[in-house]
Amino acid sequence: MQPHLRTLTQDDIDSAVLHTLQTKRLPSRPARAAEAVRASVVEIIAYPKAAEKPAVAEKKAEPNGPAGPGGKAPAENQNPASPKADSQKDEQPKADIAPPDSKRADNDKARDLARNGDQAGKGDQANKDEPANKGEKADKEKGDKADKGEKADKGDGKDKGDERVNIGSGVVITDQGVILTNYHVIAGASRLRIRFYDGHQSDATVIGAQPEKDLAVIKASSLPDDLPAATLGSSRNLVPGDEVVAVGFPFGIGPSVSSGVVSGLDREFASEEHQQDLDHLIQFDAAANPGNSGGPLVNMNGEVVGIVTAILNPTDAKTFVGIGFATTIESAGNAVGISPF
Known part of the structure; x- marks a missing residue:
């Protein structure tokens, strides 16, 4: 004899949902957005040209010899x-x-x-x-x-011979290991080293660059298993006040997540250090510091809508004071010859 099956009603469904909300803590919207892209964010370590270091060494050895x-x-x-x-x-x-x-x-x-x-x-x-x-x-x-x-130890403790390194971030945009980042992260480097979300490391080569837009595309020579590519969204639907998260490796620490809102759209930024005039930028207030450059700016659907490019600080501190800029994903894709859609 089979038990009688009771038909579910809307009250039963509402009660089950309410029970779940009361007994289980759901992740926040920024947390869900960051988790969606976390495995696609990489740390980029750029090593200086080897030719520069002997020149410095010879210059230093010159006064020591006769002295x-x-x-x-x-x-x-x-x-x-x-x-x-x-x-x-x-x-x-x-x-x-x-x-x-x-x-x-x-x-x-x-x-x-x-x-x-x-x-x-x-x-x-x-x-x-x-x-x-x-x-x-x-x-x-x-x-x-x-x-x-x-400084070199802070950048990469395993490579003691390198006097200095430049650390930045990048986002995987294809499952073949193509990575989008900023040009100033890889400029002047003789070797690039990538660290993936699971600790896997690989050398990388530059396959495309547009210095005037501060954008570059690199490709890893070896990949971890099941490398996910980030989902690319559109910045056209953004409005000031929309929530966003920035994911990257500030000062080599990470992946780190910071959340904020879109502060403005279609901004312009002139970089004195790299002599670039950037336009059509997204202004945001999620914390970003040196090392975040090249990392993704993500909407609440977990889609990449921009590439973190610069911060504005009226002092020489070069740390975050509430104003960050990101290149839109449309501009980034067009600049490097890759359609973001």
């Missing part, structure tokens, strides 16, 4: 004194045996000092002053090298 205790300059100053030292060693035993020879050696030494005059004085003064001054410079250079090493 060092075994350098050329001290050796030249010491050479004129070497015969005197040898003659004094040879003549010392004679002084013990015959005092008149000692007086003759003293007279010879006096004549040598008189003949050399200022040269001997200058040589001694140079020998005293130069090592001290060069020692201070060497200490200062060691401090500079230590500072550079600390």
